[in-house]
Amino acid sequence: MKSIFGKGLFILVFICFSTTYLSAWSAGVKRNNSIDGKVICIDPGHGGTAATDSYRVGPSGEREEWVNLRVALLLGEMLEGAGAKVVLTRTTDTFIPLAERSKIALENKADIFISIHHNATADPKVNFPIIYFHGSAEENQASVTLGKEVAEKLVGQLFKGKGPYSLVSDFTIFSQSGSSVLRGTYGIPGIIGEASFFTSPKEEKKLKQSEYNQKEAQAYFEAIASFFASSEIAPIAEKKDPSEVDPFKVFQEAERMRPEAKAWKANFLKGKKLLKKGGDQRLVEAFELLTLSARSFPDSYVAKACHELRVEILKRQNKVDAVKIEEMRIRYFYP
Ligand SMILES: [Zn+2]
Numbered sequence: 001m002k003s004i005f006g007k008g009l010f011i012l013v014f015i016c017f018s019t020t021y022l023s024a025w026s027a028g029v030k031r032n033n034s035i036d037g038k039v040i041c042i043d044p045g046h047g048g049t050a051a052t053d054s055y056r057v058g059p060s061g062e063r064e065e066w067v068n069l070r071v072a073l074l075l076g077e078m079l080e081g082a083g084a085k086v087v088l089t090r091t092t093d094t095f096i097p098l099a100e101r102s103k104i105a106l107e108n109k110a111d112i113f114i115s116i117h118h119n120a121t122a123d124p125k126v127n128f129p130i131i132y133f134h135g136s137a138e139e140n141q142a143s144v145t146l147g148k149e150v151a152e153k154l155v156g157q158l159f160k161g162k163g164p165y166s167l168v169s170d171f172t173i174f175s176q177s178g179s180s181v182l183r184g185t186y187g188i189p190g191i192i193g194e195a196s197f198f199t200s201p202k203e204e205k206k207l208k209q210s211e212y213n214q215k216e217a218q219a220y221f222e223a224i225a226s227f228f229a230s231s232e233i234a235p236i237a238e239k240k241d242p243s244e245v246d247p248f249k250v251f252q253e254a255e256r257m258r259p260e261a262k263a264w265k266a267n268f269l270k271g272k273k274l275l276k277k278g279g280d281q282r283l284v285e286a287f288e289l290l291t292l293s294a295r296s297f298p299d300s301y302v303a304k305a306c307h308e309l310r311v312e313i314l315k316r317q318n319k320v321d322a323v324k325i326e327e328m329r330i331r332y333f334y335p
Contacts (some may be wrong), residue, residue, distance in 0.1 A: 034228035036083030041110035043181060044072035044088070045117040045192075048095035055254060056120060058204035067198065067207045068116045069093060074210075074217035075116070079224070102184025112146060112227070113190030114220060115181050118207065120199045121297070122257045123264075127200040128163055129154040130299050132170040132192040134182035137335035139237040142189040143182075144335050145230065149223035154195050157219035158212075164301035169333035172298045175247035187236050189227070193220065245329050250298040264297035268306055275309055287313045304334035 046056060046065035056064040069090070076086040087108045089101040105113045119130060131151045133143035144167065151165040170178035170192065177183060182190055195216050198204045206212045227233075251261060271289035274282040287310060294306040307330050314323045 032082035032225050034225050035079060037085075038083075038111045038228060039085045039087065039108055040079050040224065041087045041089065041105040041108060041113045041185075041188075042072045042076055042079075043101050043105070043113065043115040044068040044090055045115055047090050048093055050093075055257075056198075058198040058207070059124070059201045060204060062198060062204050062208050064118045064120070064198055065093060067118050067213065070210065070213045071195075071216045071220075072116050074214055075114075075220050078217055078221045082221075082225070098180035099184060101181050105185045105188060105190075110185070110188050112224065113181070113185045113188045114150075114224070115190070115192040116220075117192055117194045119194040119197045120253075120257070121197060121261065122199075122259065123262045124200055127197045127203050128159070128165055128301060129196060130166040130168070130194040132168060132173075132179065132182065132194075132299070134170050134178050134186050134190065135239050136171075136332035137169065138332060139239060140186075141234040142236055143191055145234065146189045146223070146227045147191045149227050150191055150193050150220060153219035153223040153226075154193070154216070157215045157222075158196055166299050166301050166303070167335065168299045168303070171245075172248075172303065172333050173250060173252075175250065186239065189233065189236070195219070245332060246325055248294070248298070248329065250295050256296065258296075260292070261296040264293045264300055265302060267293040267296075268302045271306070272309060275313060283313050283316060304330065307334060 044065070045068045046053070047069065049056070049065060050063060058064075069092075072088060073091065076088055079086050085108075087104060087110060089104050090096045101115075129151055131147040131154075133140050133147050137144050147167045151167050155161060155163055155165055170182050173179075179192060182192060196203050196207070198207055251258070255261070267289040271286040271293065274286035274289070290306045290310050290313075293300070294303050294310070297303060307326060311323055311326045311330070314326060
């Protein structure tokens with residue numbers, strides 16, 4: 001009797017233990033330690049503008065706002081599965097004002113803010129990820145860290161682990177105040193991710209496929225998990241007066257579709273070559289070409305090099321004050 005009871009108890013304990021253990025184990029598979037419990041605000045860029053916006057559309061008619069939404073919804077599902085509280089600024093193809101998007105992130109006390117976009121330019125061959133953080137890299141290191149994770153994972157998932165990316169301040173394109181959603185959510189680690197260019201016909205074709213959208217969502221998921229798993233997230237400092245760095249006038253969105261914008265890389269290479277040859281007149285021409293490249297594509301993967309070479313020229317010309325400002329620009333906006 002005693003021994004039968006003992007055996008029964010053993011079986012009962014075993015069943016209880018294995019049920020608890022297995023359910024914990026299966027939850028552990030889905031849940032992600034670093035993401036579990038985090039509030040993540042995902043902002044699918046644009047929306048509801050098919051009738052009014054003819055700029056954000058690919059060569060065969062796929063609209064940026066549709067791709068942004070598909071990726072955001074897939075990412076939201078993955079994050080929720082991992083235990084996060086996901087807040088989306090929109091879940092349908094509707095127009096949401098920019099200020100409203102920041103408000104949603106702030107009101108929900110988001111731990112991070114991810115704005116999902118895709119890019120456009122005049123040159124159909126251009127295709128690489130661009131990630132923006134707000135303000136100065138020195139003050140907003142947490143967002144730079146998040147941005148680096150996102151950039152590297154996007155290159156891994158969408159570009160076979162090869163190729164360049166840009167990680168730049170939003171002041172490189174909006175030199176007075178940066179972008180609205182990142183300005184409005186400043187203090188929360190946040191980025192705008194432009195995973196690829198829908199103006200590339202090849203890329204547009206891929207962006208239409210949900211398996212490809214899934215890969216992009218996977219890249220963000222991995223980047224977010226890795227960001228939260230890192231030992232320390234740097235505190236975000238109060239913003240300094242951005243006017244200490246002279247605004248660098250750049251082509252704005254639609255201007256970047258202009259034909260001279262297509263020469264951004266050629267101008268960079270030509271400028272670099274002239275600088276190497278040397279001579280006062282060549283330095284002046286090199287400076288002009290490098291400046292034009294940086295103006296027409298201020299967030300390209302050669303823009304940082306353009307500014308660095310401009311500094312080199314200014315040094316040779318003994319323009320001490322200009323050197324100071326340009327070096328600051330690189331440190332703050334091109335980490
Ligand atoms: Zn966009």
